[in-house]
Structures are given as structure tokens and as C-alpha cells.
Amino acid sequence: MSKEKLEYLINRNDNQYEVVIGLEVHAQVLSQSKLFSTSATKFGAEPNTQVSLVDAAFPGMLPVINEFCVKQAIKTGIGLKAKINKRSVFDRKNYFYADLPQGYQISQFKDPIVGEGKVILDMPDGQKEVGIERLHLEQDAGKSIHDLDPKNTFVDLNRSGVALMEIVSKPDLRSPEEVNAYIKKLRSIMRYLGTCDGNMQEGSLRADVNVSVRKKGSKDFGTRCEIKNVNSIKFMQMAIEYEANRQVDLIEDGQTVDQETRLFDTKKNETRSMRSKEDAHDYRYFPDPDLLPLEVSDEFIDQLQLEIPELPDEKKKRFIDQFKLTPYEANIMVSDIETSNYFEDVVKKSDVKLATNWIIGELFAALNEKNLEITDSPISAGNLSKLINLIKDGTISGKIAKTVFEQMMEGDKDPKKIVEEKGLKQESDPKALEALIDKVIDSNRDKATEYKSGKVKLFGFFVGQVMKVSGGKANPQLVNEILKKKL
Amino acid sequence: MSDITKQTLSELVNNIKEKKLSSSEITQAFVDRSEKSKELNTYITEDFSNALDKAKKFDDNPKLDLKLPGIPMAVKDLFCTANVRTTAGSKILNNFVPTYESTVTQNIWNEGAILIGKLNCDEFAMGSSNETSFFGNVQNPIDKNLVPGGSSGGSSSAVAAQLTPITIGTDTGGSIRQPASFTGTVGLKPTYGSCSRYGIVAFASSLDQAGPMAQNVQDCALLQEVISSYDQKDSTSIDFKRNLYSKELTKDIKGKKIGIPKEYRVDGMPKEIDDLWQKGIEYAKDCGAEIIDISLPHTNYALPTYYIVAPAEASSNLARYDGVKYGFRADGENLIDMYEKTRSEGFGAEVQRRIMIGTYVLSSGYYDAYYLKAQKVRKLIKNDFDEAYKKVDAILTPSTPSSAFKIGEKTNDPVSMYLNDIFTVPVNLAGLPGISIPAGHDSKGYPLGLQIIGKAFDEQNILNIAYAMEEKINFKNKITDWWIK
Numbered sequence: 001m002s003k004e005k006l007e008y009l010i011n012r013n014d015n016q017y018e019v020v021i022g023l024e025v026h027a028q029v030l031s032q033s034k035l036f037s038t039s040a041t042k043f044g045a046e047p048n049t050q051v052s053l054v055d056a057a058f059p060g061m062l063p064v065i066n067e068f069c070v071k072q073a074i075k076t077g078i079g080l081k082a083k084i085n086k087r088s089v090f091d092r093k094n095y096f097y098a099d100l101p102q103g104y105q106i107s108q109f110k111d112p113i114v115g116e117g118k119v120i121l122d123m124p125d126g127q128k129e130v131g132i133e134r135l136h137l138e139q140d141a142g143k144s145i146h147d148l149d150p151k152n153t154f155v156d157l158n159r160s161g162v163a164l165m166e167i168v169s170k171p172d173l174r175s176p177e178e179v180n181a182y183i184k185k186l187r188s189i190m191r192y193l194g195t196c197d198g199n200m201q202e203g204s205l206r207a208d209v210n211v212s213v214r215k216k217g218s219k220d221f222g223t224r225c226e227i228k229n230v231n232s233i234k235f236m237q238m239a240i241e242y243e244a245n246r247q248v249d250l251i252e253d254g255q256t257v258d259q260e261t262r263l264f265d266t267k268k269n270e271t272r273s274m275r276s277k278e279d280a281h282d283y284r285y286f287p288d289p290d291l292l293p294l295e296v297s298d299e300f301i302d303q304l305q306l307e308i309p310e311l312p313d314e315k316k317k318r319f320i321d322q323f324k325l326t327p328y329e330a331n332i333m334v335s336d337i338e339t340s341n342y343f344e345d346v347v348k349k350s351d352v353k354l355a356t357n358w359i360i361g362e363l364f365a366a367l368n369e370k371n372l373e374i375t376d377s378p379i380s381a382g383n384l385s386k387l388i389n390l391i392k393d394g395t396i397s398g399k400i401a402k403t404v405f406e407q408m409m410e411g412d413k414d415p416k417k418i419v420e421e422k423g424l425k426q427e428s429d430p431k432a433l434e435a436l437i438d439k440v441i442d443s444n445r446d447k448a449t450e451y452k453s454g455k456v457k458l459f460g461f462f463v464g465q466v467m468k469v470s471g472g473k474a475n476p477q478l479v480n481e482i483l484k485k486k487l
Numbered sequence: 488m489s490d491i492t493k494q495t496l497s498e499l500v501n502n503i504k505e506k507k508l509s510s511s512e513i514t515q516a517f518v519d520r521s522e523k524s525k526e527l528n529t530y531i532t533e534d535f536s537n538a539l540d541k542a543k544k545f546d547d548n549p550k551l552d553l554k555l556p557g558i559p560m561a562v563k564d565l566f567c568t569a570n571v572r573t574t575a576g577s578k579i580l581n582n583f584v585p586t587y588e589s590t591v592t593q594n595i596w597n598e599g600a601i602l603i604g605k606l607n608c609d610e611f612a613m614g615s616s617n618e619t620s621f622f623g624n625v626q627n628p629i630d631k632n633l634v635p636g637g638s639s640g641g642s643s644s645a646v647a648a649q650l651t652p653i654t655i656g657t658d659t660g661g662s663i664r665q666p667a668s669f670t671g672t673v674g675l676k677p678t679y680g681s682c683s684r685y686g687i688v689a690f691a692s693s694l695d696q697a698g699p700m701a702q703n704v705q706d707c708a709l710l711q712e713v714i715s716s717y718d719q720k721d722s723t724s725i726d727f728k729r730n731l732y733s734k735e736l737t738k739d740i741k742g743k744k745i746g747i748p749k750e751y752r753v754d755g756m757p758k759e760i761d762d763l764w765q766k767g768i769e770y771a772k773d774c775g776a777e778i779i780d781i782s783l784p785h786t787n788y789a790l791p792t793y794y795i796v797a798p799a800e801a802s803s804n805l806a807r808y809d810g811v812k813y814g815f816r817a818d819g820e821n822l823i824d825m826y827e828k829t830r831s832e833g834f835g836a837e838v839q840r841r842i843m844i845g846t847y848v849l850s851s852g853y854y855d856a857y858y859l860k861a862q863k864v865r866k867l868i869k870n871d872f873d874e875a876y877k878k879v880d881a882i883l884t885p886s887t888p889s890s891a892f893k894i895g896e897k898t899n900d901p902v903s904m905y906l907n908d909i910f911t912v913p914v915n916l917a918g919l920p921g922i923s924i925p926a927g928h929d930s931k932g933y934p935l936g937l938q939i940i941g942k943a944f945d946e947q948n949i950l951n952i953a954y955a956m957e958e959k960i961n962f963k964n965k966i967t968d969w970w971i972k
Contacts, residue, residue, distance in 0.1 A: 057807040058585070059575070059583065059585070059688045060689065061685075062684060064719065092803050096806065096809060096823075098811050101812055104803055104806060282851050284803070284846065284849035284850060285849075286849055290689075
């Protein structure tokens with residue numbers, strides 16, 4: 001089945017421009033302690049309470065690599081189907097800033113721990129592969145707080161030295177939608193792996209966005225601008241849209257795009273120049289003499305390989321094969337690890353088709369309405385499968401099930417108990433139904449006559465009346481059968 | 488006993504163990520002599536009264552099985568000492584009091600020694616004469632207005648003047664061996680990775696190494712035994728089997744092959760130095776060693792390589808002294824202004840010069856031509872030694888190209904000052920151990936030293952050679968106590 005290709009193009013005058021985007025994602029490594037010190041990394045602690053002498057760069061203090069962070073980076077590399085470099089080197093990136101106590105950031109420049117890899121995106125018009133250039137480990141800086149005092153800046157070093165993975169994509173992205181899908185996929189992979197919590201509100205995932213434009217069909221890249229430190233997908237998309245249009249306007253106006261670093265102003269929805277290429281820092285990278293090159297063995301990598309769980313792409317394939325989900329349904333179910341776990345728990349004990357519909361339909365809608373994540377769902381997977389079984393065995397109708405579901409959302413109650421307590425059990429006794437139906441026909445003699453004379457549309461009226469009289473509990477299938485006979 | 492301060496470390500340890508002397512008596516003697524020796528300007532920070540308290544506590548509950556039981560000791564002010572000011576000889580750390588202890592000094596206190604003070608040194612260990620210290624020149628006890636060498640000039644002066652029985656210095660390009668040579672004392676730069684760098688104010692991380700300084704080889708070996716340890720807090724610390732250097736010390740070096748590198752016969756080397764070297768060769772032969780001519784072809788490039796690598800690392804290591812977190816801060820209009828004023832006022836001229844050299848050689852466009860090339864040459868220099876050590880067990884050279892010079896003589900000529908390190912620098916670049924022992928006097932009566940360079944981790948071997956030669960040389964330091972009124 002061929003789908004229509006969805007292209008994101010900017011039209012000006014008679015020209016069509018393509019947008020080229022590459023991302024440098026900074027993902028905080030999920031780890032108890034920092035990259036080169038034993039300080040805690042918990043989010044939201046009181047300022048400067050998670051700072052060691054190493055983090056604050058006291059004289060004579062030395063960095064010692066946290067092996068767990070190395071493992072996390074390698075696992076992420078495996079998840080990105082990337083080359084793991086058995087030898088990597090930590091470099092110093094030198095610059096002065098108040099929240100950078102050492103006067104340099106320890107990063108990896110020439111020899112990163114992870115090399116080329118790829119990420120598969122599921123776009124509405126088909127799959128798209130985005131290349132990964134590299135992944136390297138580096139320290140986060142502290143935080144400068146400029147708005148607590150009119151004259152002074154405050155510095156919080158809790159974040160100083162926290163491990164980050166910088167994941168650099170190739171310039172393979174072509175639209176804000178692809179960026180959205182890419183970030184979500186990357187986030188999902190890392191959450192499956194447990195290497196980054198992907199929490200963008202807490203700054204665990206941020207990105208520098210490189211944007212350039214070129215005339216459609218051109219093979220050469222345009223001059224790019226880098227938009228620094230954007231911390232939500234929505235802002236990334238807005239920034240790209242603004243920046244791409246700005247560049248197109250410049251070109252159409254006969255001007256050139258200058259390579260520069262820009263900032264996205266979320267209030268004004270525009271990007272602004274931060275520094276030009278000429279003003280770019282000279283970071284004077286050189287290998288950190290306090291650290292030896294990082295060498296990992298094949299056995300070390302093999303061991304980590306064994307710890308890699310089933311990842312979204314493989315899980316999607318399995319869901320399609322094993323549960324006969326459509327690719328669309330499978331995509332939704334694997335989009336994050338919690339949803340996929342929930343789904344698998346539900347279908348362990350109930351019908352897959354019903355479960356899929358109920359999760360994607362009722363459950364997601366209800367959670368959305370309450371602004372809840374699946375992990376906070378008031379309805380446990382076990383109780384949802386019980387509800388589905390009640391539908392499947394005819395104990396309740398689909399309609400009644402919705403009423404029960406609503407009550408379950410108020411608190412994780414056993415659907416069987418709700419059905420019993422409220423007397424919602426479906427009436428499937430033919431004799432009882434016959435009596436009901438007789439009553440309805442009796443009180444609607446005129447309509448029954450009309451029906452018999454050919455007004456078949458009235459059948460629905462009778463079904464409705466029977467359901468009404470039964471309080472919705474009559475088994476709709478049986479009602480249909482008996483009504484047909486009686487009329 | 489009136490001659491307490493004249494005793495060697497081994498004698499002091501024996502006297503304490505045999506309860507002939509108490510820690511208080513010994514500590515008091517060194518404190519008294521230090522008090523009388525202020526003109527030498529060896530101390531940056533004295534900790535005398537605490538030392539006497541600690542000595543008393545030691546005597547109340549003596550632990551005589553320790554290696555340095557109740558022995559007072561002053562250390563170079565580059566080692567961070569908990570609750571005792573640590574300045575690195577710089578204004579920028581003038582008010583800095585660490586809450587933590589360096590691993591090397593902790594090892595020393597763990598063996599029962601007692602801190603009596605922090606010794607003067609060149610600012611951030613950058614210098615060869617102790618003249619770059621913010622806290623002023625140090626006098627060489629050998630003669631008035633003579634430099635004690637550097638950067639461990641306070642340490643060499645204090646040991647030679649017997650203000651401390653032993654001490655520790657740090658050696659990045661010769662900062663232990665050159666001052667030892669200038670003061671007639673023994674100084675060992677251990678293999679890189681032997682002594683932890685944790686808690687030592689960093690100059691050039693890939694070269695810095697702490698080491699013992701003493702009046703004789705035996706004391707030096709004992710102190711090396713104490714300070715050398717594998718430390719997980721230093722990622723460049725190496726886990727190798729460490730000897731009990733003082734116990735395994737032997738004068739039997741019969742059959743040891745000692746190399747004489749022809750490239751160390753540099754142009755313009757004073758005849759006195761050459762003669763000393765020849766004498767050294769004869770002493771080594773007398774001890775039963777076999778002398779073999781060797782070549783270290785890249786020796787010429789060692790000094791320029793060092794003066795790229797060391798400043799490059801220093802420029803980055805010293806970035807943390809920015810007035811934000813600790814140490815000296817000058818007020819400024821804004822952050823950049825504060826940085827500029829703090830670092831301009833807080834660092835002395837030599838430190839600023841090296842920061843600028845280092846920043847330059849790491850700059851984009853120059854990195855390949857300088858830093859990267861220097862790293863390649865460094866590898867070649869190391870290969871030279873590896874080749875030589877296929878034929879010999881150790882290498883004998885002069886420690887310095889001259890004896891001690893006068894204060895002020897070379898302050899305006901940094902290149903001539905840098906040339907002081909010509910024989911010591913290759914050893915740091917190759918990460919090898921080297922020891923300087925006093926071997927004679929020049930015509931002015933100033934001491935001259937010989938350097939014995941060993942294989943990596945082979946400290947025992949060069950200590951043994953030094954021990955054997957020391958006996959033959961029978962050097963006597965000429966200290967007149969001229970500074971004591």
C-alpha cells in the first residue's frame with residue numbers, strides 16, 4: 001500500500017524550500033551519583049546540597065569515572081544500534097563561567113564512547129531512518145540564577161557534574177513533525193533501557209537544534225544556525241518553524257544566512273542571535289590528563305548486551321505477529337514501556353481485540369481527560385481484563401460496561417462487584433425477556449400494526465423501548481431475536 | 488640532647504623507639520631551630536603550637552610500631568592539609584584553608600608523623616629558584632642570597648638547614664631533584680602513578696608527582712615507602728607491587744648496568760659539572776657497576792616539549808582560581824571584569840606567563856603545531872628510554888647544568904631559568920623515577936648533584952645505586968648556620 005508522501009516545504013514567491021534539521025540531544029543519565037563524583041543527583045534538592053569537593057573544583061580534587069554511567073551510555077548506544085567504541089577519551093572543554101567551577105567541562109571530543117547508529121521513526125507516510133552521528137558522555141554545568149536579586153547572580157551547583165549523554169543526529173530530519181517523532185522515539189528507547197527518564201520538565205532531556213534551509217531538490221546544505229538549549233518538543237517545533245522561515249526570508253531578500261548560535265524566546269516565539277561564528281568560543285579541547293583513556297572489553301559490552309530489554313521496534317513487530325495488532329495499534333502500544341507493559345498485562349487474561357479497543361479508546365480518553373499517565377491509571381490492568389471478560393461472556397453489554405468503567409475510574413474497584421452491587425447484570429433469560437417484550441408490544445399496539453404493514457424502521461423503536469424498560473440490562477442480541485419473532 | 492636536629496630520620500626514629508627521646512623533645516627542637524631561622528623564609532605557615540600539642544598527645548599514648556613515630560615534619564605548601572592554610576605560594580590562595588587532606592600527607596600522619604608547618608615554594612610550583620612565590624624568596628642555607636632551587640625551595644632549604652628531619656616536595660620538571668642538588672640533599676621523584684595526586688594543588692597533571700626529600704638515601708627510602716600508595720581517588724594512580732624500600736635497601740649493586748647518555752653532554756656545560764659526572768662514573772664503577780654508553784636521541788627536544796605540555800595543562804588546571812568559590816577575589820563591575828581583576832592581581836608574573844603560553848598552544852589553529860606535536864615528541868622521548876633500558880638498568884647524569892645561582896640572577900631571563908631543568912625534564916616526560924644525590928662541590932663550595940634515572944616502578948634499584956654511591960662519595964654538606972644570630 002503506497003501512502004502519499006507528506007513533505008514539509010516552505011513556499012515563497014515561486015520557490016519551494018526544504019528544511020534540514022539536526023539535533024544534539026542532551027539526555028541526563030539515570031544514575032544515583034554524578035559522572036566523576038559520588039554526589040547525589042536527585043532532582044529538586046535544596047540548592048548546593050548535592051555538591052562534593054570535586055564538583056566544586058577545590059584545589060587538588062580529581063575526577064574518578066562512575067562505571068555505572070559508562071554502562072548506561074553503552075546500553076543507550078546498543079539501543080541506538082550504534083557502534084560501541086572500546087576506547088574513548090575524555091577531553092576538557094575550556095571556558096569561564098560562574099556555574100562551571102573547574103573552568104572546563106569534561107566531555108568527549110575526538111573519541112566518543114558511541115559511534116554511528118540509527119533510529120527508526122514511524123511517520124504517517126511510512127517509516128523513516130534517522131542517522132545517529134555519535135553519543136558521548138559529559139558533565140553538566142551548575143545553574144546560574146539571575147532573578148533572585150537585582151544585582152547578584154546566584155549559583156546552584158547541584159547539577160554540576162551530573163552525567164549527560166549528548167546524542168548527535170545526522171542532519172536527516174526534514175520537518176517539525178519528524179523532530180517530534182524523533183525526540184519521542186529517542187525518549188522511548190532510553191526509557192525502555194532505563195538510561196534516561198526523559199523528563200523534559202525537569203531538564204533531563206534538552207536539545208540544541210541545528211536548522212538550515214535549501215531549495216527543494218538541491219543537494220547542498222545551506223548555512224545552519226544552532227538554536228541552543230530548547231527544553232520542550234513544542235518549543236523545538238516552534239523554534240524550527242520560526243527559524244526556517246527567517247532563513248527563507250533572508251534568502252528571498254537576496255541576503256545570506258550567517259552561521260551563528262541563536263536563542264529561542266518562548267514568550268515572543270522568535271529566535272535571536274546569541275553569538276556569531278566569529279565570536280564563537282575557542283574551547284581549547286585537549287585530553288583530560290587527570291583521566292586515562294576509557295577502555296572497555298568485549299566481555300563488558302557482551303554482558304551489557306544481555307541486560308538490554310526488548311526495545312520498541314522489536315516489541316512492535318512481536319505485537320503485530322503475536323496479537324495481530326495493526327501497525328497503528330502496535331505503535332501506540334509500544335510508544336512507551338509502561339503502556340506496553342499494561343497492554344501485555346491486560347491481554348494475559350482477556351480478549352486481545354477488546355483489550356486493544358478499550359485501552360486505545362476508553363482508557364486513553366479517560367486518562368487524557370484527567371491528565372494522568374498510564375502508570376497513574378486508577379484502573380489496574382487486572383481489573384480492566386476482568387471488565388473485558390464480563391463483556392466477552394455476555395454478563396454485561398458494551399454499553400453497561402461503559403457505565404462500569406466510569407465507576408472504576410473513580411477508584412480501582414473490581415468490575416464484578418460493581419455489576420453485582422448495582423444490579424447491572426445483563427438480562428439473558430428468554431422467558432423474562434419475552435414477558436418484557438410482550439408488555440412493550442401491548443402498550444404500543446398501533447406501532448406494532450404499522451410495523452407489520454411495512455414500516456420496518458420501527459424495529460429500532462421497539463428495541464429501544466425494551467432496553468429502556470429493562471433499565472439497559474436486556475441482552476441486546478436476545479431482544480432482537482425475540483422481537484423479530486413476536487412482531 | 489642539644490644535637491637533636493642534626494640527627495638523621497633513622498636516628499630520631501630509633502631514639503623514639505628506644506625511648507631515649509620523646510616526640511615533644513624532638514618537636515620542640517625543630518620548632519626552636521625553625522624559630523631561629525626565620526631569615527631563610529622557608530615557612531609560609533607555621534603550625535608550631537598545634538605540633539607541640541600533637542607531640543604531647545603522642546607521648547601520652549605512644550605508638551612505637553609506626554614508621555614515623557612522633558616525628559615532626561614540615562611539608563611543601565602544595566599539599567592540602569585539613570584545617571591548615573594551603574596557599575601553593577600564591578596570593579590567589581592566600582586565605583584558603585582546606586577541609587581535606589592530601590593522600591600523601593595522610594599516609595605520613597597515619598605513620599605517626601606530626602605537621603609542623605607548610606613550606607615555601609614557587610607559585611603553583613612554577614619556577615626553579617623559589618623566586619616566584621607570593622611569600623618571598625627563600626634563602627639557601629649554603630650561602631646568603633643563594634637560591635635554594637625550585638619549585639620545592641622551601642622544602643630543600645628546610646631539610647638542608649635541619650628545620651625538619653625530612654620533607655616532601657613535588658616534581659613536575661625537576662622541582663624535587665634540582666633544589667636537592669642546590670642544597671646538598673637527596674630528592675626522589677617517583678614513577679608517575681606511584682604517589683597519589685589527590686589533594687595536591689595541580690600544576691601539570693600528567694607530570695606532577697610527589698616525592699621525598701631527605702639528608703640521606705636511607706631516610707629518603709623510608710619516606711618513599713610511607714607516601715607511595717595506590718589510591719582510587721586518583722585515576723592515574725597505579726596499582727603495582729610496592730617495595731618496603733628502606734628494608735630492602737642494599738649497597739650491593741655489583742653487575743648493575745648503568746648507562747651514560749651522550750646527549751646530556753650539552754653545549755656550554757661547565758667543566759665542573761662534567762668533572763662531577765666523570766667522578767660519578769668512577770664511583771659507580773667502584774661499587775661494582777658496569778658503565779655503558781647509551782644514546783637518548785630526542786633529549787634536545789625535551790625542554791621545548793615540556794614547555795608546551797606543562798603550560799597547556801596548567802592553563803586549564805588554574806582556570807578554577809576565578810574568585811567565584813574560594814580564595815582571593817577582586818571586585819569587578821561584572822563577572823568578566825571580576826575574573827580579569829582577580830586573576831591579574833591574584834597570579835604572579837610567571838604564572839600568568841605560563842597560562843598565556845598554555846592558552847596559546849591549545850588554541851584552535853595552533854593545537855596541532857604545538858600541543859599535538861609535543862605529545863608525539865613526548866612519546867619519542869619515552870621510546871628513547873625504553874630502548875636504553877633494553878641495555879641498562881639505570882642511567883647516570885648530572886642533576887643540573889650548574890650549581891645554585893644568586894637570588895635575582897636569572898629573574899629577568901625566563902629562558903635561562905628554564906634551562907635549569909634540562910636534565911630533569913625528560914624524566915617527567917617519560918614518567919620515570921629519578922633521584923638526585925649530592926656528589927661534590929664546585930669551586931665556590933656549592934653542592935652539586937648527580938641524578939640516577941630508573942625504569943618505571945624500579946625505585947628500589949635507583950635507591951640502591953644511590954645508597955651504594957652515597958657511601959663512596961661521602962659527601963659532607965657545609966652548613967655554617969650563617970643566618971642564626
